[in-house]
Amino acid sequence: MGESKQGLVEMTKGIMGQNENPITQFQTKFKELETGFKTWLAKQSMGVEAAVVTATSAVQGAAIGAFMGTLSSDVNSVLPTPPPNAALNPQAMASLQQAQALAGGPLVQARNFAVMTGVNAGITCVMKRIRGKEDVQSSMVAAFGSGAMFSLVSGMGGPNPAANVVTSGLFFALVQGGLFKIGEKFSKPPVEDVLYNKTRGMLSSLGLQNYEKNFKKGLLTDNTLPLLTDSALRDVRIPPGPRLIILDRIQRDPALKETRGAYR
Numbered sequence: 338m339g340e341s342k343q344g345l346v347e348m349t350k351g352i353m354g355q356n357e358n359p360i361t362q363f364q365t366k367f368k369e370l371e372t373g374f375k376t377w378l379a380k381q382s383m384g385v386e387a388a389v390v391t392a393t394s395a396v397q398g399a400a401i402g403a404f405m406g407t408l409s410s411d412v413n414s415v416l417p418t419p420p421p422n423a424a425l426n427p428q429a430m431a432s433l434q435q436a437q438a439l440a441g442g443p444l445v446q447a448r449n450f451a452v453m454t455g456v457n458a459g460i461t462c463v464m465k466r467i468r469g470k471e472d473v474q475s476s477m478v479a480a481f482g483s484g485a486m487f488s489l490v491s492g493m494g495g496p497n498p499a500a501n502v503v504t505s506g507l508f509f510a511l512v513q514g515g516l517f518k519i520g521e522k523f524s525k526p527p528v529e530d531v532l533y534n535k536t537r538g539m540l541s542s543l544g545l546q547n548y549e550k551n552f553k554k555g556l557l558t559d560n561t562l563p564l565l566t567d568s569a570l571r572d573v574r575i576p577p578g579p580r581l582i583i584l585d586r587i588q589r590d591p592a593l594k595e596t597r598g599a600y601r
Contacts, residue, residue: 383466390462395455402450406443445491452490457483476517477510484509535559539586545579563593 378386460482464475488505489498533552536559540546552558555573557565565587570580587593 383463386466387459387462391455391459394458395451398454399447399451401454402446402448403443405450406446449487449491452486453483456486473514473517473521477514480513481506481510532558532560535562539583543579543582543586545582548575548579551575562587 378389381389457479460479461471461475464478465471468475483506485502485506487509488502533549536552536557537546537549539562540549540552551573555569557569557573561569565584567580567584570583575583
């Protein structure tokens with residue numbers, strides 16, 4: 338009997354597996370491969386990890402750059418070509434080089450994106466291994482290297498290549514640092530959320546989570562829970578029924594009841 342039951346379970350699993358969405362199966366397999374790859378990579382030396390990360394990121398960047406290059410026409414074909422012996426002033430030549438560097442077709446953009454993403458990822462990997470964390474300093478160092486290498490391979494810049502390498506690197510670093518700080522700011526939960534942990538938990542357990550906004554509008558934080566009265570809840574426009582439920586929960590909560598007594 339037990340064996341037949343086990344066989345039925347296995348057969349059911351097999352049927353369910355056959356009926357599973359192919360896209361879901363592919364996503365599951367891809368996730369398993371990605372997790373396995375990251376686990377293997379974390380066990381390698383810093384040099385191996387940096388090389389692999391740089392190569393894979395460069396390939397991804399090249400694909401993105403090639404795609405971007407196909408969306409816009411190759412502006413190089415319409416850019417003016419100076420005569421062989423023409424004497425252009427350095428500023429005009431710099432402007433022409435910048436336009437050529439930024440307006441290339443799929444191959445040029447693939448090269449540019451491959452360099453930027455590959456160098457950035459490789460330096461970030463090394464910095465993370467050395468410093469044990471990924472912060473704004475590491476991000477800016479990686480961006481500086483990315484900008485410097487982009488300047489070198491694209492030929493973009495003025496008559497002084499060395500100065501332009503430094504300038505491009507600094508520009509990339511400042512932009513990346515600013516974006517890192519902005520992302521860091523928006524990724525942090527609002528300060529007010531920390532003040533409503535108990536309140537949120539209580540309302541959710543009572544099925545009254547929709548009234549959390551009322552608590553916030555009235556600045557009724559976790560610290561005010563033991564002090565809540567019917568009039569206070571009425572002031573923040575919570576209906577009579579939910580008010581009774583909330584007050585009953587507060588009265589039956591030993592911790593809140595004890596705190597309430599201490600305030601009196």
